[in-house]
Amino acid sequence: MPELPNIRWGIIATGLISSWFVEDIVRTDRPEPQATHTIQAIGSSSLQKGKDFVAKHIPQTSPAIYGSYEEVYNDPNVDVIYIGTPHAFHKKNCLDAISAGKHVLCEKAFTLTAKETREVFETAQAKGVYVMEAMWTRHFPLIKAMQKVLHEEKVIGEVRRAFCDFAIFQDIASKGPESRLKNPALGAGSLLDIGIYSLTLTILGLEPALGEKKGAAETPAVRAIQSLSDGVDVSTAVLLLYKDGRQGIATSHSDLKTGDDFCRVEGSEGTLIVHGPAASVPSSFTVVKRGGGEKTYEFERPGRGFYWEADAVAVDIQQGRTESPVMPWSETIRFMEIMDEVRRQGGARFPQDER
Numbered sequence: 001m002p003e004l005p006n007i008r009w010g011i012i013a014t015g016l017i018s019s020w021f022v023e024d025i026v027r028t029d030r031p032e033p034q035a036t037h038t039i040q041a042i043g044s045s046s047l048q049k050g051k052d053f054v055a056k057h058i059p060q061t062s063p064a065i066y067g068s069y070e071e072v073y074n075d076p077n078v079d080v081i082y083i084g085t086p087h088a089f090h091k092k093n094c095l096d097a098i099s100a101g102k103h104v105l106c107e108k109a110f111t112l113t114a115k116e117t118r119e120v121f122e123t124a125q126a127k128g129v130y131v132m133e134a135m136w137t138r139h140f141p142l143i144k145a146m147q148k149v150l151h152e153e154k155v156i157g158e159v160r161r162a163f164c165d166f167a168i169f170q171d172i173a174s175k176g177p178e179s180r181l182k183n184p185a186l187g188a189g190s191l192l193d194i195g196i197y198s199l200t201l202t203i204l205g206l207e208p209a210l211g212e213k214k215g216a217a218e219t220p221a222v223r224a225i226q227s228l229s230d231g232v233d234v235s236t237a238v239l240l241l242y243k244d245g246r247q248g249i250a251t252s253h254s255d256l257k258t259g260d261d262f263c264r265v266e267g268s269e270g271t272l273i274v275h276g277p278a279a280s281v282p283s284s285f286t287v288v289k290r291g292g293g294e295k296t297y298e299f300e301r302p303g304r305g306f307y308w309e310a311d312a313v314a315v316d317i318q319q320g321r322t323e324s325p326v327m328p329w330s331e332t333i334r335f336m337e338i339m340d341e342v343r344r345q346g347g348a349r350f351p352q353d354e355r
């Protein structure tokens with residue numbers, strides 16, 4: 001059996017998502033890994049935070065720990081930078097990492113605006129490095145199976161409508177301006193934080209996998225409304241309309257808990273319902289055929305499931321790619337453009353919109 005590719009990660013920031021990511025990628029109990037992962041370096045605003053992070057989340061590893069991000073970018077033993085900062089810093093963090101010649105996996109939402117996203121990809125192209133938005137759910141085996149069932153096997157016939165919601169109680173009122181969930185300058189708002197998943201599942205329900213599409217992906221027409229609190233969208237509702245009449249409804253709410261069946265795709269011969277704790281972490285789906293017949297598809301997911309996107313990065317880099325076939329640059333730009341338009345119609349603004 002050929003040896004699995006190994007990749008050495010430099011982790012930027014020691015917040016919640018970085019802890020989930022590192023804990024997951026060093027797991028040894030998952031089936032069929034496609035790569036192995038070394039946590040080579042941790043970068044934090046504080047050396048002590050970095051040390052506490054390693055002791056708490058990955059005590060079995062011994063990365064270099066730095067009290068700055070720059071030292072991680074400049075560490076010659078790091079292959080790829082993982083960026084887990086609030087949305088407003090992604091552009092700068094990406095540009096700094098790319099300038100140092102590093103490959104990058106950057107958390108969703110990739111940047112605040114499509115303009116920022118284009119700038120990052122233009123710089124990556126000039127440097128010849130790999131960059132991918134960490135839209136981790138796209139790498140779940142469940143998503144690949146769902147798209148096969150819907151768009152190759154056409155189990156529910158012609159897909160016509162999809163509805164997806166992500167609602168989570170984040171107690172926004174209790175948070176201060178230091179919170180990335182409250183402060184527009186940090187990129188706060190339901191859309192970029194969780195609405196991006198509703199949009200993703202809606203669009204993946206309505207469209208074949210990227211590799212199966214003929215020609216460039218269509219950007220559907222968008223109609224959106226948002227409810228704002230202190231200029232931040234607490235909730236967002238988006239209607240998507242394709243030229244052939246397919247429709248999507250993608251909603252998000254940052255201060256309300258939703259149920260477990262958060263997504264439905266309707267076709268001419270049945271319905272597909274996605275279940276799980278949230279639209280970011282689907283765990284099963286059920287196909288209900290019109291006229292009778294029902295089948296549920298379950299999927300194993302030890303830990304949280306961040307290793308699938310990490311494996312994809314390692315394999316892509318080993319194969320000399322600068323873009324992911326699952327989440328190529330054009331797809332990140334398409335989503336950022338849709339979200340720009342949603343905010344233009346809905347009213348949520350970032351100070352960075354004006355730059």
Ligand SMILES: NC(=O)C1=CN([C@@H]2O[C@H](COP(=O)(O)OP(=O)(O)OC[C@H]3O[C@@H](n4cnc5c(N)ncnc54)[C@H](OP(=O)(O)O)[C@@H]3O)[C@@H](O)[C@H]2O)C=CC1
Pocket residue numbers: 012013014015016017018043044045046049050084085086087089107108109134136178180192193280
């Ligand atoms: N894929 C997923 O399931 C999830 C993705 N995310 C995404 O991850 C990113 C970060 O979210 P999350 O981990 O929840 O955020 P946290 O607030 O928990 O952590 C962010 C970290 O970024 C660093 N940072 C740098 N500058 C600032 C600043 N001015 N204010 C606050 N933090 C700063 C800090 O690390 P340090 O001090 O060490 O430098 C901080 O701990 C977002 O893009 C979010 O959308 C979040 C949760 C889940």
Ligand SMILES: O=C1OC[C@@H](O)[C@H](O)[C@H]1O
Pocket residue numbers: 168193194280
């Ligand atoms: O990506 C995410 O998924 C889970 C949410 O709790 C979090 O706010 C968001 O960033």
